[in-house]
Amino acid sequence: MAFECQRDSYKREYNSKVLSCNISHEKPGLYRVLFDDTILFPEGGGQPEDLGCLNNNISVLHVQREGDKAVHFTNAPLDLGTPVHMKVNWDRRWDHMQQHSGQHLITAVIESIMGHKTLSWCLGVGIDSKCFIELDSSEVSPERLQEAENECNKVIMEARPVNVRIIERDSDEFALVRSRGLPSGSVGPIRVIDMTGVDVNMCCGTHVSNLSHLQCVKLLHTEQKGTSSTLIYFMVGGRICHQLGRMHNAERDFNKLLSCGPAEHLHQIEKISKKQRADAKLHKMYLREIAELTVKNHLSSPAVVEPVFVLHRDDADHEFMSVICNMLLPHKLALLLTGGGKKGQGTFLMSSNDEKLVSILGPQVSDILEGKGGGKGTRYQGKAQKIENHQIAFELIKKSICTR
Secondary structure (H helix, E strand, O other), rough: OOOOHOOOOOOOEEEEEOOOOOOOOOOOEEEEEEEEEOOOOOOOOOOOOOOOEEEEOOEEEEEEEOOEEEEEEEEEOOOOOOEEEEOHHHHHHHHHHHHHHHHHHHHHHHHHHHOOOEEEEEOOOOOOEEEEEEEEEOOHHHHHHHHHHHHHHHHHHOEEEEEEEEEOOOOOOOHHHHOOOOOOOOOOEEEEEEEOOOOEEOOOOOOOOOOHHHOOOEEEEEEEOOOOOOEEEEEEHHHHHHHHHHHHHHHHHHHHHOOOOHHHHHHHHHHHHHHHHHHHHHHHHHHHHHHHHHHHHHHHHHHHOOOOEEEEEEEOOHHHHHHHHHHHHHHOOOEEEEEEOOOOOEEEEEEEEHHHHHHHHHHHHHHHHHEEEOOOOOOOEEOOHHHHHHHHHHHHHHHHOOOE
16 A cells, blocks of 8 residues: 555645544553554655654654554544644655665665665664665775765756656566565565666655755765675765754864864864873873872871871872872771762772771772772772762771771
8 A cells, every 4th residue: 555655755734534543552652543544654665754743733753554554653642533634744754755765876876886786774863864875895995985976966967857656566677676675465566766767676665756856965984894795874965964064063163172274173183182192191190109109108197007098189090099009008907099079970999908898898988979889809999979978988987997
């Protein structure tokens, strides 16, 4: 059965009638509705479903094909026989039409000039998403990719008509139709999309009526999949315009942020990155020296007689804590070190030569800091969600040691 959306993919509104309405068990809170016909395309052939509304106040949130029926999932029930005025989300539909017809064109052109067949494809949902086709080739060179893109856009400029036809599966023409195989359970005549002089392919999706409506095709990049196939990412029409707008705005923001023009962006970012790595190396070295000085100063002070050492430092990292732990543990019964700012996330390290003490106090410290940790032997460490509770943890350690 062909739906109205397949007979006229440009139709944005349509009057239909409710044939049935039931509570949906697979999608709780929604209703399964059947109509005598629909302009809302049910997902199929790699194309996502349409979305839309009924009578301006009921939303259609999903449409799926079940046999020759299109099941609409709505957010409100409808009475049997109720007339409905359907409206399709046209921006979404048009985007899907451009990407889907573009995929047919790209597949046909690549097969024609390279001899590679399309194994599968994906229509990324949303104007910001990319689509891809999977080719039966381990590699596609940048030169061949550009050649295919040029040919696609040449054909688009020729404004070739795209016709939807129905043919019998026992006809001579059926043997000439490009296909990845009929779906299981398929019976009756076959719907084909005829791109004049380019491709004839069976398909159930919604398509443009002229290749000029694609506007343009951009083949973005390739990605190897396994050892025998390649993904080619692409965009068509409106998505290219949208992406160009985003990139232009981002370019202007980078101009201000980096104080240079687009040609200097990469050089400037590499320069900043190099300095950042050097600064990080220096910071790590200084932090290690601070850790060593902290231990030396502590051991030279009268407080060295205390059996417990606790310390919080905002910029303390794992290496800082390890240096202090390695140097100070021979002189202390227990240590608790924390780092990570005044509040929020952070890290902690609890250590003692008494392994039993670590196994008891480590989890208690983790609970106080609302963190997750673990360890064995003389150390228990982890990440905290409430580092601001470190003083409470410090008091726990001190009290536990002093009362032993």
